Amino acid sequence: MPKVRTIYRGGSRFYIHPENREIVHPGVTSVIGMLPKQNFLGPWNAKMAATLAVDSIDFVADMAARDREGAIQYLSGAARRYTKVRADVGSEAHDLFERLIRGEYVGRVRSDLQPYVDHFREFLKAVNPEFVRAEDVAWSDTYGYAGSFDVWLRVWLDDAGNITPDRSGKPHLIMADWKTSKATYPDVALQLAAYQRADFVIDGETGETEPMPVFDGAAVLHITDETWAFKPVDTGDDVFAEFLRLRGTFEWDRDLSRKVIGKPLAKKAGRLVTGTQRRAR
Structure with a gap:
């Protein structure tokens, strides 16, 4: 069977069913992108540009003398460049996490990634999870969405809900997500809740499908270059x-909102052209 393909339309990611290319669903993260943007982003973007200007004032002044528009673009892109660098580090860290959870040997890595590897190894020792599967696609025809999840883990908990790394507690199947951002944000609950309630899971490489199992819980592993924490996540029905x-807002934004305004029934007339003017042409 073919593997799952994705496409981008209007800045959103869509998943194409491996057996029926007519079935296309928006990605979970694109749906969650309908949340209102955080109000701190504007001031943060401005601060990033201002910081860059102050820290490299002589360089920027020289650039502006030669290319004013180029200097403006350089400063205005400060936040975007920082975000891309952080995203690249996150993607590379995710790749290393998957290799480690699968039991692969990971040798020397770049100095900026080494803390993430060290912390992930600490997590493995402290929790001793069992790897179940990773980076496959959760697919819902019932609600019309799809998305690539990070990992399924089996962890062992005692009656009080504490981790038992010796696996003496009761096993729990967990839908989990790796996060390398500055903090963990509430929208991870929306993400994991959607993955858990998908109709089935599709192998990202082979396209083979199987029903989505019932999960005992959800969790996020938050890893930075300074620390790590494994946190439970509420993915209840209200979430x-x-x-x-x-999902409904996404449908409104991408489709229905573009159809609700009809053609004018009446409008301002164009400039009057007299018969004399027409004959003079």
Whole structure:
């Protein structure tokens, strides 16, 4: 069977069904992108540009003397460049996490990635999870969405809900996500709730499908270059209901909103052209 393909339309990611290319669903993260943007982003973008200007004032002044527009673009792109660098580090760290959780040997890595590897190894020792599967696609025809999840883990908990790394507790199947951002944000609950309630899982490489299992919980592993924490995530029905509201907003934004305004029934007339003017042409 063919593997799952994705495409981008209007800045959003869509998943194409491996057996029927007519079935296309938006990605979970694109649906969650319908959330209002955080109000700190504007001031943060401005601060990044201002910081760059102050820290490299002589360089910027020289650039502006030669290419004013280029200097403006350089400063205005400060936040975008920083975000890309952080995203690249996150992607590389995710790749290393998957290799480590699968039991692969990971040798020397770049100095900026080494803390992430060290912390992930600490997590493996402290939790001793069992790897189940990773980086496959959760697919929902019932609600019309799809998305690539990070990992399924089996962890062992005692009656009080504490991790038992010796696996003496009760096994729990967990839908989990790796995060390397500055903090963990509430929208991870929407993401994991959607993955858990998909109709089935598709192998990202082979396209083979199987029903989505019932999960005992969800969690996020937050890793930075300074620390790590494994946190439970509430993915209850109220959380999933919020995701479905966003799914409706996505449909409104991408489709229905473009159809609700009709052609004018009446409008301002164009400039009058007299018969004399027409004959003079």
